[in-house]
Amino acid sequence: xxxxxxxxxxxxxxxxxxxxxxxxxxxxxxxxxxxxxxxxxxxxxxxxxxxxxxxxxxxxxxxxxxxxxxxxxxxxxxxxxxxxxxxxxxxxxxxxxxxxxxxxxxxxxxxxxxxxxxxxxxxxxxxxxxxxxxxxxxxxxxxxxxxxxxxxxxxxxxxxxxxxxxxxxxxxxxxxxxxxxxxxxxxxxxxxxxxxxxxxxxxxxxxxxxxxxxxxxxxxxxxxxxxxxxxxxxxxxxxxxxxxxxxxxxx
Amino acid sequence: xxxxxxxxxxxxxxxxxxxxxxxxxxxxxxxxxxxxxxxxxxxxxxxxxxxxxxxxxxxxxxxxxxxxxxxxxxxxxxxxxxxxxxxxxxxxxxxxxxxxxxxxxxxxxxxxxxxxxxxxxxxxxxxxxxxxxxxxxxxxxxxxxxxxxxxxxxxxxxxxxxxxxxxxxxxxxxxxxxxxxxxxxxxxxxxxxxxxxxxxxxxxxxxxxxxxxxxxxxxxxxxxxxxxxxxxxxxxxx
Amino acid sequence: xxxxxxxxxxxxxxxxxxxxxxxxxxxxxxxxxxxxxxxxxxxxxxxxxxxxxxxxxxxxxxxxxxxxxxxxxxxxxxxxxxxxxxxxxxxxxxxxxxxxxxxxxxxxxxxxxxxxxxxxxxxxxxxxxxxxxxxxxxxxxxxxxxxxxxxxxxxxxxxxxxxxxxxxxxxxxxxxxxxxxxxxxxxxxxxxxxxxxxxxxxxxxxxxxxxxxxxxxxxxxxxxxxxxxxxxxxxxx
Numbered sequence: 001x002x003x004x005x006x007x008x009x010x011x012x013x014x015x016x017x018x019x020x021x022x023x024x025x026x027x028x029x030x031x032x033x034x035x036x037x038x039x040x041x042x043x044x045x046x047x048x049x050x051x052x053x054x055x056x057x058x059x060x061x062x063x064x065x066x067x068x069x070x071x072x073x074x075x076x077x078x079x080x081x082x083x084x085x086x087x088x089x090x091x092x093x094x095x096x097x098x099x100x101x102x103x104x105x106x107x108x109x110x111x112x113x114x115x116x117x118x119x120x121x122x123x124x125x126x127x128x129x130x131x132x133x134x135x136x137x138x139x140x141x142x143x144x145x146x147x148x149x150x151x152x153x154x155x156x157x158x159x160x161x162x163x164x165x166x167x168x169x170x171x172x173x174x175x176x177x178x179x180x181x182x183x184x185x186x187x188x189x190x191x192x193x194x195x196x197x198x199x200x201x202x203x204x205x206x207x208x209x210x211x212x213x214x215x216x217x218x219x220x221x222x223x224x225x226x227x228x229x230x231x232x233x234x235x236x237x238x239x240x241x242x243x244x245x246x247x248x249x250x251x
Numbered sequence: 252x253x254x255x256x257x258x259x260x261x262x263x264x265x266x267x268x269x270x271x272x273x274x275x276x277x278x279x280x281x282x283x284x285x286x287x288x289x290x291x292x293x294x295x296x297x298x299x300x301x302x303x304x305x306x307x308x309x310x311x312x313x314x315x316x317x318x319x320x321x322x323x324x325x326x327x328x329x330x331x332x333x334x335x336x337x338x339x340x341x342x343x344x345x346x347x348x349x350x351x352x353x354x355x356x357x358x359x360x361x362x363x364x365x366x367x368x369x370x371x372x373x374x375x376x377x378x379x380x381x382x383x384x385x386x387x388x389x390x391x392x393x394x395x396x397x398x399x400x401x402x403x404x405x406x407x408x409x410x411x412x413x414x415x416x417x418x419x420x421x422x423x424x425x426x427x428x429x430x431x432x433x434x435x436x437x438x439x440x441x442x443x444x445x446x447x448x449x450x451x452x453x454x455x456x457x458x459x460x461x462x463x464x465x466x467x468x469x470x471x472x473x474x475x476x477x478x479x480x481x482x483x484x485x486x487x488x489x
Numbered sequence: 490x491x492x493x494x495x496x497x498x499x500x501x502x503x504x505x506x507x508x509x510x511x512x513x514x515x516x517x518x519x520x521x522x523x524x525x526x527x528x529x530x531x532x533x534x535x536x537x538x539x540x541x542x543x544x545x546x547x548x549x550x551x552x553x554x555x556x557x558x559x560x561x562x563x564x565x566x567x568x569x570x571x572x573x574x575x576x577x578x579x580x581x582x583x584x585x586x587x588x589x590x591x592x593x594x595x596x597x598x599x600x601x602x603x604x605x606x607x608x609x610x611x612x613x614x615x616x617x618x619x620x621x622x623x624x625x626x627x628x629x630x631x632x633x634x635x636x637x638x639x640x641x642x643x644x645x646x647x648x649x650x651x652x653x654x655x656x657x658x659x660x661x662x663x664x665x666x667x668x669x670x671x672x673x674x675x676x677x678x679x680x681x682x683x684x685x686x687x688x689x690x691x692x693x694x695x696x697x698x699x700x701x702x703x704x705x706x707x708x709x710x711x712x713x714x715x716x717x718x719x720x721x722x723x724x725x726x
Contacts, residue, residue: 093381465556
């Protein structure tokens with residue numbers, strides 16, 4: 001459904017992405033792992049045109065675009081098919097939870113207001129915030145804010161949701177509630193591309209795991225392939241560092 | 252203290268107020284026009300400062316620095332004498348132009364510089380992520396500015412806009428120096444008619460008028476800020 | 490004037506305007522010397538809610554911020570001689586109030602207005618310094634005074650610096666209103682020179698240039714100083 005070919009991106013002299021390929025099918029939950037600075041977040045942002053890639057192609061269903069010089073129309077079309085969940089939530093500060101969720105529906109997609117509100121409420125209910133429709137972001141905890149962020153993405157009913165380290169700005173005790181919500185929507189068959197440091201999520205939920213380092217894909221495969229029998233030295237080193245010594249996986 | 256009454260008579264303060272107040276109309280008209288034009292040009296300057304063109308940035312910043320360094324009275328006279336002199340070169344005769352026009356030009360120039368900074372800093376206070384989130388849910392860039400960025404920037408900019416208004420009103424008090432009969436001009440006429448006696452009382456009356464106006468503007472913007480600051484937790488700074 | 494600018498006059502008058510700079514700077518410096526400590530002390534009364542002084546500072550600041558400086562000048566220039574002559578008469582002091590150098594009035598007015606501005610500057614700067622800083626200083630055995638001098642003030646000063654710079658530039662600009670007290674500063678000197686031949690455009694261009702040079706230098710000086718004060722912030726970045 002989504003195919004990325006040979007994407008390159010530099011910031012000044014730093015080459016962040018050195019030719020990455022990626023392929024996601026409908027219903028996949030693809031998790032990208034890797035040390036910070038490996039280019040995971042940049043890859044995600046380039047797919048949604050929050051950064052302009054230097055070169056590369058994307059095939060999105062029947063839509064084919066060049067990631068460097070896509071037209072405004074194409075960018076708009078891709079953003080209509082995708083949704084993005086940000087590391088620091090980026091909820092609209094001047095809108096309530098329900099307004100945050102319906103903004104894209106009413107203004108971006110021209111869905112009638114009443115329908116949009118119905119969709120929005122359902123999305124907020126799904127993330128367990130049925131009592132917070134009218135709260136402003138400043139009145140919500142970090143975990144609640146991120147759940148609104150997820151509801152905002154889910155409500156758009158996109159072909160794929162891009163998650164950019166959705167739990168890394170949260171206090172440890174709030175990570176669980178967000179991961180639970182993510183697991184639930186994954187179980188409903190939502191296509192997801194997730195950049196995260198949460199190994200348990202990768203292990204339990206991912207249908208496919210990609211390990212990135214230094215701007216390239218080092219290794220990819222099922223979570224069993226990556227966690228239990230990694231082939232590449234760099235993957236092993238990374239896992240050894242992030243996982244406790246005596247941690248064993250049962251899949 | 253008996254012989255002080257000869258010099259200071261408090262009744263002059265109350266008696267001059269009804270004569271002075273109607274001339275606030277002139278003060279308001281001049282200030283109002285300067286605000287409208289100044290905000291418009293300030294917006295253009297702010298766009299130049301925030302844009303990608305280095306030349307536009309430099310030009311706008313240079314303009315702001317120059318205006319920040321120029322005393323109002325100097326700018327006022329520079330416009331008053333300079334604009335007609337400049338117009339002469341183009342065969343235009345502007346020496347008989349209404350004084351109010353020169354005052355409006357002066358304070359438009361000044362207010363534009365103030366507003367460009369107010370708008371720039373308000374815009375920059377909004378995180379980039381707000382825009383990114385807006386386009387990621389399918390808003391066009393224009394919709395993102397109008398619905399997400401602008402309402403938030405407005406709240407940030409409002410107090411500074413209010414302060415700018417108060418500053419403009421006060422600097423405007425110098426318009427009498429080129430002969431505008433606003434409230435200060437009228438006060439000077441009253442004093443001249445009294446053969447320069449009881450000037451102090453008239454000046455105190457003037458001070459009261461300006462003081463009350465400034466407090467009203469401040470209160471008004473405080474209220475306005477509360478109305479607009481949806482979603483912002485109020486932090487008590489006192 | 491359609492013949493264009495009188496360049497000889499333009500150049501000559503530039504130096505006339507320049508000769509007013511010492512008076513302008515003198516008034517500015519005296520006003521700052523009065524206003525910096527006084528503004529700081531009154532800011533403390535606001536922060537610590539000292540009963541009567543707190544209210545006094547509030548009304549004082551509100552008045553100065555609410556009224557144009559030219560009107561403050563008018564009031565001082567009209568009232569101080571009145572009060573002084575009354576005082577001199579009563580105690581049979583033989584001084585003619587009209588012989589007093591106008592620079593004294595300038596000192597009074599500009600110290601008065603700058604103090605009010607600085608109260609607000611210091612108040613907001615002090616309130617940005619975390620309360621924990623004072624508690625930490627006390628916990629290591631510093632007295633209140635020592636805590637302020639060694640910990641709080643250096644941090645507040647960094648925050649206040651840009652605003653003190655703005656206040657100084659505004660003060661320099663405001664001294665151009667000294668003409669209303671016959672103060673022999675930049676604007677008045679050049680204006681008098683212009684009166685002779687109606688070369689007003691040239692005179693005001695000169696005045697304009699002198700202020701721009703003066704204020705740019707002051708802003709530049711403050712920037713350098715700020716950089717030095719900010720050292721401790723760079724270290725952590």
